[in-house]
Amino acid sequence: MRDIWQKLISGQLDSLLQSAQDTVPGDVSAISRLRRKGTLAEVSIVLEALEARRRSRSRLRESDTWLMDREGSEQATRTTVAEHKARRLRSVIGEETVIDLCCGIGSDTAALAQSGPVIYVDHDPVRVELTRFNLGQSSKKPSNSHPLVADAKCLPLPPLPLHVDPARRVDGRRVHDFEGMVPGPEVLNRLIGRHHSVALKCGPGISVENLPPGEIEWLQDGSDLVEATLWCGDLAQSARRSATLLRQSLTISGEQEPLQQSSLKNPAFLHEPCSVIERSGLVCKVQGEVAAGEWHPGLGWLAGEEERTSPWFRSFAVVARMGWHEKKIVDWFRQQGCAPASIKTRGVQENPSQLIKRFKGDPGPWILALLRRGRQIEACILKELIPLTG
Numbered sequence: 220m221r222d223i224w225q226k227l228i229s230g231q232l233d234s235l236l237q238s239a240q241d242t243v244p245g246d247v248s249a250i251s252r253l254r255r256k257g258t259l260a261e262v263s264i265v266l267e268a269l270e271a272r273r274r275s276r277s278r279l280r281e282s283d284t285w286l287m288d289r290e291g292s293e294q295a296t297r298t299t300v301a302e303h304k305a306r307r308l309r310s311v312i313g314e315e316t317v318i319d320l321c322c323g324i325g326s327d328t329a330a331l332a333q334s335g336p337v338i339y340v341d342h343d344p345v346r347v348e349l350t351r352f353n354l355g356q357s358s359k360k361p362s363n364s365h366p367l368v369a370d371a372k373c374l375p376l377p378p379l380p381l382h383v384d385p386a387r388r389v390d391g392r393r394v395h396d397f398e399g400m401v402p403g404p405e406v407l408n409r410l411i412g413r414h415h416s417v418a419l420k421c422g423p424g425i426s427v428e429n430l431p432p433g434e435i436e437w438l439q440d441g442s443d444l445v446e447a448t449l450w451c452g453d454l455a456q457s458a459r460r461s462a463t464l465l466r467q468s469l470t471i472s473g474e475q476e477p478l479q480q481s482s483l484k485n486p487a488f489l490h491e492p493c494s495v496i497e498r499s500g501l502v503c504k505v506q507g508e509v510a511a512g513e514w515h516p517g518l519g520w521l522a523g524e525e526e527r528t529s530p531w532f533r534s535f536a537v538v539a540r541m542g543w544h545e546k547k548i549v550d551w552f553r554q555q556g557c558a559p560a561s562i563k564t565r566g567v568q569e570n571p572s573q574l575i576k577r578f579k580g581d582p583g584p585w586i587l588a589l590l591r592r593g594r595q596i597e598a599c600i601l602k603e604l605i606p607l608t609g
């Protein structure tokens with residue numbers, strides 16, 4: 220397979236790639252037409268590369284011109300995230316050469332190379348070649364970059380600033396802890412001890428307890444919680460945790476603390492924390508922005524009396540509230556002549572996608588939230604507050 224990827228990268232399969240552009244996956248007659256231009260293995264790799272482009276279009280800005288294998292594209296860092304990390308790293312190290320270890324298909328490398336030199340390293344020679352090709356496709360000319368095929372276990376380089384993105388899949392399944400990363404903790408701890416500036420990419424579900432010292436920054440892009448980065452050495456700020464909303468360019472940091480509680484029985488407003496503050500444990504840092512307390516210990520949602528919005532929450536006015544009784548709620552919506560716009564649940568077994576089928580009519584403006592408060596399940600009919608802008 221490696222020699223076929225090399226042929227594709229070197230342009231020898233361009234005519235096959237061109238002819239395969241519009242092939243629908245599984246179209247047997249189109250595949251047999253393509254067989255006239257290449258072997259079965261060549262056709263299969265060209266189709267894999269085109270499918271990887273299609274699937275990563277919403278995440279990788281320049282994917283339409285990139286070459287990538289399926290697994291490499293799935294593991295590649297979203298462009299917005301790669302750019303954020305590159306900006307943050309460069310704000311500390313300036314134009315010093317950075318090593319991008321475990322470069323994969325080069326999404327992080329491409330962002331890092333926009334503002335300074337990069338040495339990109341992977342133990343898989345095809346991935347290094349793919350990164351080299353993809354850097355060459357960049358619409359903005361990248362800085363000097365140097366490829367290196369090497370194993371992280373014996374990185375033959377001086378202790379330059381380092382970005383490392385270990386593989387986080389074992390037998391096709393995602394792993395969420397430091398111990399499951401490849402290369403593993405022994406290699407990573409050694410690198411963190413040796414290099415003064417290290418950024419380690421982790422999944423957003425990473426368990427904090429076993430991570431080496433440093434600042435963990437969770438990143439949210441739109442409504443997607445996408446990544447956590449462990450910033451070590453001189454890249455770390457003093458707090459252990461931080462949370463960033465990429466589109467709003469907002470960051471908060473601090474330590475995890477218990478939430479202030481609310482004693483309101485009939486709150487006028489409820490606030491759902493966005494994923495990045497929940498996962499980072501930093502809801503406590505911003506609950507003052509909506510002047511609200513947790514409605515019940517462990518519930519996660521906040522209750523308040525003031526009409527407030529914040530980028531860190533989705534906020535709702537409470538239109539009606541009753542104990543959860545399916546027929547009553549279905550009747551309430553039937554009287555309004557619509558179904559819920561969506562259903563949200565916390566701590567209850569009801570499955571929103573099943574439950575929504577029991578309502579008739581088009582979705583109306585109200586959201587149904589089923590929230591467990593101790594033994595009680597509250598059914599809240601909510602109207603979302605539109606955040607003030609400008």
Ligand SMILES: C[S@@+](CC[C@H](N)C(=O)[O-])C[C@H]1O[C@@H](n2cnc3c(N)ncnc32)[C@H](O)[C@@H]1O
Nearest residue numbers: 294295296321323324325326327342370371384
């Ligand atoms: C998650 S991917 C990197 C994705 C990359 N940041 C991107 O945006 O395309 C992980 C990469 O680590 C590489 N890798 C795994 N173990 C390695 C090791 N011991 N030494 C060097 N590279 C390794 C894999 O070949 C794979 O390409």
